[in-house]
Amino acid sequence: xxxxxxxxxxxxxxxxxxxxxxxxxxxxxxxxxxxxxxxxxxxxxxxxxxxxxxxxxxxxxxxxxxxxxxxxxxxxxxxxxxxxxxxxxxxxxxxxxxxxxxxxxxxxxxxxxxxxxxxxxxxxxxxxxxxxxxxxxxxxxxxxxxxxxxxxxxxxxxxxxxxxxxxxxxxxxxxxxxxxxxxxxxxxxxxxxxxxxxxxxxxxxxxxxxxxxxxxxxxxxxxxxxxxxxxxxxxxxxxxxxxxxxxxxxxxxxxxxxxxxxxxxxxxxxxxxxxxxxxxxxxxxxxxxxxxxxxxxxxxxxxxxxxxxxxxxxxxxxxxxxxxxxxxxxxxxxxxxxxxxxxxxxxxxxxxxxxxxxxxxxxxxxxxxxxxxxxxxxxxxxxxxxxxxxxxx
Numbered sequence: 001x002x003x004x005x006x007x008x009x010x011x012x013x014x015x016x017x018x019x020x021x022x023x024x025x026x027x028x029x030x031x032x033x034x035x036x037x038x039x040x041x042x043x044x045x046x047x048x049x050x051x052x053x054x055x056x057x058x059x060x061x062x063x064x065x066x067x068x069x070x071x072x073x074x075x076x077x078x079x080x081x082x083x084x085x086x087x088x089x090x091x092x093x094x095x096x097x098x099x100x101x102x103x104x105x106x107x108x109x110x111x112x113x114x115x116x117x118x119x120x121x122x123x124x125x126x127x128x129x130x131x132x133x134x135x136x137x138x139x140x141x142x143x144x145x146x147x148x149x150x151x152x153x154x155x156x157x158x159x160x161x162x163x164x165x166x167x168x169x170x171x172x173x174x175x176x177x178x179x180x181x182x183x184x185x186x187x188x189x190x191x192x193x194x195x196x197x198x199x200x201x202x203x204x205x206x207x208x209x210x211x212x213x214x215x216x217x218x219x220x221x222x223x224x225x226x227x228x229x230x231x232x233x234x235x236x237x238x239x240x241x242x243x244x245x246x247x248x249x250x251x252x253x254x255x256x257x258x259x260x261x262x263x264x265x266x267x268x269x270x271x272x273x274x275x276x277x278x279x280x281x282x283x284x285x286x287x288x289x290x291x292x293x294x295x296x297x298x299x300x301x302x303x304x305x306x307x308x309x310x311x312x313x314x315x316x317x318x319x320x321x322x323x324x325x326x327x328x329x330x331x332x333x334x335x336x337x338x339x340x341x342x343x344x345x346x347x348x349x350x351x352x353x354x355x356x357x358x359x360x361x362x363x364x365x366x367x368x369x370x371x372x373x374x375x376x377x378x379x380x381x382x383x384x385x386x387x388x389x390x391x392x393x
Contacts, residue, residue, distance in 0.1 A: 011067050011068060012189070014067060015063075015064055015067060015068075015079065015082055016082075016193070018060060018063055018064075019060070019082070019085070019086045019089065019193075022056050022057070022059065022060040022086060023086065023089065023090050023093070023094075025056045025059070026052060026053060026056045026090060026094070027094055029052045029056070030049060030052060030094070030097075033045075033048050033049065033052065036244070042098055042099065045097075045098065045099075046098075046099045046102065046103070049097065049099075049100075049103050050102070050103045050104075050105070050106045050107070051106070053090075053103050053104065053107060054106055054107040054110060057083060057086065057087065057107055058107075060083065060086060061079070061083060064078065064079040064082065064083075065078070075118075076111075076114055076115060076118050076119070077171065077172060077175060077176070080168055080171055080172070081164075081165075081168040081185075081186040081189060081190065082189070084136060084164050084167060084168055084190075085164060085189065085190055085193050085194070087104060087107075087140065088139065088140065088143060088160065088164055088194070089193065089194070089197045091140050091143045091144055091147065092143055092147050092150075092151065092194075092197050093197060096144065096147075100144050101140060101141045101144040101145070104137065104140055105137070108133050108136075108137065111133070112129065112133070115129060119175055124174065125174040125175065127174075128170045128171065128173060128174035129170075129171060129174050131170045132166075132167045132168070132170035132171040132174070133167070133171075135163060135166055135167045135170065136163075136164065136167035138163075139160060139163040139164060139167065142160075143160065151197075151198050151202070157191070157194050157195065157198060158191065160194060161187060161190040161191040161194055162187070164186075164190045165183070165186050165187040165190055168186050168190075169183055169186065218230065218231075219231040221296040223271055223274060223275065223296070224274050224275050224278040224296050225275075225278070226278045226282070226294045226295060226296055226302075227293060227294065227295040227296070228295065228296055229295065229296070229297050229298060231295060232295035232297060232303055232305075233354070235293065235295075235305060236305070236354040236357070236358075237354060239305070239307070240352070240353055240354055240357075245307055245308060246308065246349070246350060247308060247309075247310070247347060247348065247349045247350070248305060248306060248307045248308060248309065248347075248348055249305075249306040249309045249310065249311050249313070249314040249345060249346065249347050249348070250303065250304070250305060250306075250345070250346050250348050250357055250358075250361045251292075251303065251304035251305075251306070251314060251318055251343055251344070251345050251346075251361065251376075252297075252301065252302070252303050252304075252343065252344050252358075252361045252362060252364075252365045253301075253302055253304070253318070253322075253341045253342060253343035253344070253365070253376075254299075254300045254301045254302065254341065254342065254365070255273065255274070255277065255300040255339060255340075255341055256339075256340045256341060256342055256369075256373040256374060257373075258270065258273075258299075258300040261273060261337060261339070265332065265333075265335055265337055266333075268332070268333075269332045269333065269335065269337060270300075272330070272332045273330055273332075273337060273339055274296075274300060276328070276330055276339075277302075277325060277339070277341065278294060278296070278302075280321075280324060280325055280328060281294055281302075281304075281321055281325075282294055284320065284321055284324060288317070288320075290306065290317060291306065291307065292304045292305065292306045292314075292317075293305045304318075310347055311345055311346060311347030311378050311380070312347075312378065312380070314345055314347075314378075315345050315376060315378040318343045318345055318376040319375075319376055321341075321343075322340070322341055322342075322343060322374065322375060322376055325339060325340065325341050326339070326340045326341075326374055340373060340374035341374070342365060342368040342369050342373045342374065342375060342376070343365065343368060343375075343376035343377070344361045344362065344363070344364030344365030344366070344367065344368050344376070344377055344378075345361065345364060345376055345377065345378040346360045346361040346364055346378070346379070347378075348360075364377045364378065364379055365377070367379070
């Protein structure tokens, strides 16, 4: 029993069970940042995510110090192996996001400063700390890029365990003599926890896959593979109740003479046209880096939502989309089908509910139709002072 305790370290299982709580804190905080749209750009997102990550790992370190108040390795290097393992497990199981491979860097730099403050620096410690932290960061980089394939192989898990072991040993001997028992314990702990993470990763992957299927059936239109009416209504409700979206542009468009397409070429051709239009619209929005969300409302009627964009800006976008669709080639069963769309655009500000917004943009679509179709219409009048009536097309 004493030998096991010497290999694993004092209070190993208590410390081990703290790791899921800290990882849960990182995950919850990250999602609060995402859900509240605090990551307004990639630089702010990186600052928030890296600060959140460093804070929770710091809390974990403070808890370890409290549990193991007397350690032969000092308060800083004590339990570093468990901290490394916790960070690696987090990189394995959390969802990826932009710059995730760099999120740990502020934490590592902070560690270097604390090391210099606690133990001082000399040539030996600088070399070993540099080797340790660079090796550890490269390990995290590989995990962030290839975590799914790494988890498929026991050999890969062993390699990751060895890399984390090497990083920890380099850090340890920067200050203390090499200890065989400690070295065996680090590798054993690392490999054991990563094996458990493999099991956890498979469960999470299965849950994510099931959730994705559920989400697809609930929110995705089966024909066009874009968001459906239910999702549109939820997003509209979310936007109208949000304090962060001061304005947004709403677009409604439909296919000109869609009934004639169905009657002339058949309903399969009509379905084909709807799928191709959705493909062209989403492809164009990606190319011009517009964050518009596309929804099929019903039949040949679609909505687009552009957060924090003015109506005049989106009018230019829709003019390009209308033009692209009008010159696109729609070939189905040896037939070439001429397809055009008409669109109504509105800039919606605070105080207008979903029914009013839909009614207003619906009226603008009616005007676009009355002007000859194959075009878009945007009314620049002040929506806040105008009474809007519902117009059916």
